[in-house]
Amino acid sequence: GEDVEQSLFLSVREGDSSVINCTYTDSSSTYLYWYKQEPGAGLQLLTYIFSNMDMKQDQRLTVLLNKKDKHLSLRIADTQTGDSAIYFCAESKAGGFKTIFGAGTRLFVKA
Amino acid sequence: DGGITQSPKYLFRKEGQNVTLSCEQNLNHDAMYWYRQDPGQGLRLIYYSQIVNDFQKGDIAEGYSVSREKKESFPLTVTSAQKNPTAFYLCASSIPLRTGRNTEAFFGQGTRLTVV
Numbered sequence: 001g002e003d004v005e006q007s008l009f010l011s012v013r014e015g016d017s018s019v020i021n022c023t024y025t026d027s028s029s030t031y032l033y034w035y036k037q038e039p040g041a042g043l044q045l046l047t048y049i050f051s052n053m054d055m056k057q058d059q060r061l062t063v064l065l066n067k068k069d070k071h072l073s074l075r076i077a078d079t080q081t082g083d084s085a086i087y088f089c090a091e092s093k094a095g096g097f098k099t100i101f102g103a104g105t106r107l108f109v110k111a
Numbered sequence: 112d113g114g115i116t117q118s119p120k121y122l123f124r125k126e127g128q129n130v131t132l133s134c135e136q137n138l139n140h141d142a143m144y145w146y147r148q149d150p151g152q153g154l155r156l157i158y159y160s161q162i163v164n165d166f167q168k169g170d171i172a173e174g175y176s177v178s179r180e181k182k183e184s185f186p187l188t189v190t191s192a193q194k195n196p197t198a199f200y201l202c203a204s205s206i207p208l209r210t211g212r213n214t215e216a217f218f219g220q221g222t223r224l225t226v227v
Contacts, residue, residue, distance in 0.1 A: 004153075008151065031214065033215065035216075035218075040220075040221070040223075041220055041221065042117075042201055042203075042218030042219050042220045043203075043216070043218040044218070045215050045216070045217075048215060088153065088154070090216075092214050098144070098156055098159055098169065099144075099205075099214065099216055101146075101153045101154040102153055103152055104153055
């Protein structure tokens with residue numbers, strides 16, 4: 001079946017690194033995404049990784065993919081208060097008809 | 112600027128009323144989606160459309176209806192049959208997943224529906 005799971009909350013101090021984890025069940029997933037949602041707004045794509053990649057880095061963001069364990073993580077370096085938001089992990093696959101979203105991880109950044 | 116626009120931002124409905132949420136995109140995307148978001152929960156798919164004049168039920172379609180008469184527009188009607196409609200509704204669009212290419216979804220800013 002299709003399922004994406006994330007922990008619901010993460011709290012870090014400003015300047016520390018944040019690591020948000022996600023597990024998924026569909027081994028045929030093609031693309032895996034991280035979206036950010038700020039209060040009262042829609043989701044914005046942060047980054048994505050293709051399933052044949054292990055890692056992708058984009059400025060302060062690092063995505064790690066462990067296909068064997070079906071585990072995806074998002075590391076935010078030097079976390080700022082503006083990073084406080086809900087982060088959603090999502091997956092889609094070629095030939096599929098919908099993207100599956102996790103429940104979202106709420107990141108709190110303490111000054 | 113290309114984007115996806117939802118209106119209104121806030122909507123109040125009396126019990127027993129039908130209401131329609133608007134979603135318009137100028138990204139030339141074939142696929143459009145409606146999601147419902149409840150506090151502490153992820154996004155649940157209500158309906159999706161991969162092409163004009165075609166749409167399919169998602170995971171929680173009961174009490175909702177849609178139409179897709181134009182590529183740019185995918186309105187969602189919340190009917191009186193939806194027993195718990197108070198939620199945040201998000202519309203999204205993308206290229207069709209079946210293309211096998213990156214199918215990043217672009218989201219609107221959402222409509223918060225409250226039953227009064």
